[in-house]
Amino acid sequence: MSVRGTAGPSVLAVTNRKGGTGKTTTAVNLAAAFAAAGRRTLLIDLDTQGHCALGLGLRPAPGPFSAHHLFADSAPALAELCCPTAWDGLDLVPASTELRLARHNDDDQILTRALAEPAIAARYDQIILDSPPSLDHLLFNALAAAHWAIIPFLPHPLAGEGVKQLSRVFFQIALRNNTDLRLLGVLPVMLDARIGQHRLIRAQVAEQFGEQRVLGGIRNDIKLAEAFAAGQPVRVYAPRSRGHQDYQALFGTVETCLHERSGSR
Numbered sequence: 001m002s003v004r005g006t007a008g009p010s011v012l013a014v015t016n017r018k019g020g021t022g023k024t025t026t027a028v029n030l031a032a033a034f035a036a037a038g039r040r041t042l043l044i045d046l047d048t049q050g051h052c053a054l055g056l057g058l059r060p061a062p063g064p065f066s067a068h069h070l071f072a073d074s075a076p077a078l079a080e081l082c083c084p085t086a087w088d089g090l091d092l093v094p095a096s097t098e099l100r101l102a103r104h105n106d107d108d109q110i111l112t113r114a115l116a117e118p119a120i121a122a123r124y125d126q127i128i129l130d131s132p133p134s135l136d137h138l139l140f141n142a143l144a145a146a147h148w149a150i151i152p153f154l155p156h157p158l159a160g161e162g163v164k165q166l167s168r169v170f171f172q173i174a175l176r177n178n179t180d181l182r183l184l185g186v187l188p189v190m191l192d193a194r195i196g197q198h199r200l201i202r203a204q205v206a207e208q209f210g211e212q213r214v215l216g217g218i219r220n221d222i223k224l225a226e227a228f229a230a231g232q233p234v235r236v237y238a239p240r241s242r243g244h245q246d247y248q249a250l251f252g253t254v255e256t257c258l259h260e261r262s263g264s265r
């Protein structure tokens, strides 16, 4: 049974079990867009690769202060793990890069309980979860805790299969463990509408999920990779770039969705 109440911050998971589909780039840049719009935002990195911290120019302090420590014995309170970033209104709970902390745990409500801490509800309006490219307890925890999920995918031949596999898990969790969970949409990343294969894969995904669930894509833009390497959101690193325009447009869509649904939860 879910321990989540109806009040508190909105929780959005960015997820796909396939690797390298733009999950972290999307999580970091959407989180930065929320913060820039005045929402008190917390980004939680559930992937032991620890890329969110790198993308925000942070080097997490060693010690038991990561999202993965929530899943260890004698877990700290989530509120103790939130680190400020260089950007107003944006905090990060970094990942641990210690693989032993990623060990399996059957309880898929750990994150839900942590997010229900009163200090988290008091401090934040928006939570963004970046998840690992695997079908494990961290992904189950993310989907059990989320109100919304975005599935970024690359318009490559295996993308449809990856999205299909994740959607099975998604709908299982939405039916059984978390009836609040909604698919905000599938997000084409590095999409080039001039390439026939990209149009074909996008059309296949649209057929599977419905055209209205395919979000406006994120075009290929080297500035997104450069911004990441510079440890800055693209809105700061290259505010005139295509990457920033596309993530700003995505933010607009996400915000509208959250708004429309906020009355109904």
Ligand SMILES: Nc1ncnc2c1ncn2[C@@H]1O[C@H](COP(=O)(O)OP(=O)(O)OP(=O)(O)O)[C@@H](O)[C@H]1O
Residues within 6 Å of the ligand: 018, 019, 020, 021, 022, 023, 024, 025, 026, 047, 049, 051, 132, 133, 189, 190, 218, 219, 220, 221, 222, 224, 225, 226, 228
């Ligand atoms: N729209 C884009 N244009 C160009 N490069 C991009 C774009 N989106 C992401 N990238 C680059 O592609 C690589 C993979 O992106 P990212 O790390 O966000 O994917 P991921 O799904 O989080 O990967 P993983 O599964 O390993 O966690 C990174 O080097 C990133 O900078």
Ligand SMILES: [Mg+2]
Residues within 6 Å of the ligand: 023, 024, 025, 047, 049, 051, 131
């Ligand atoms: Mg990632």
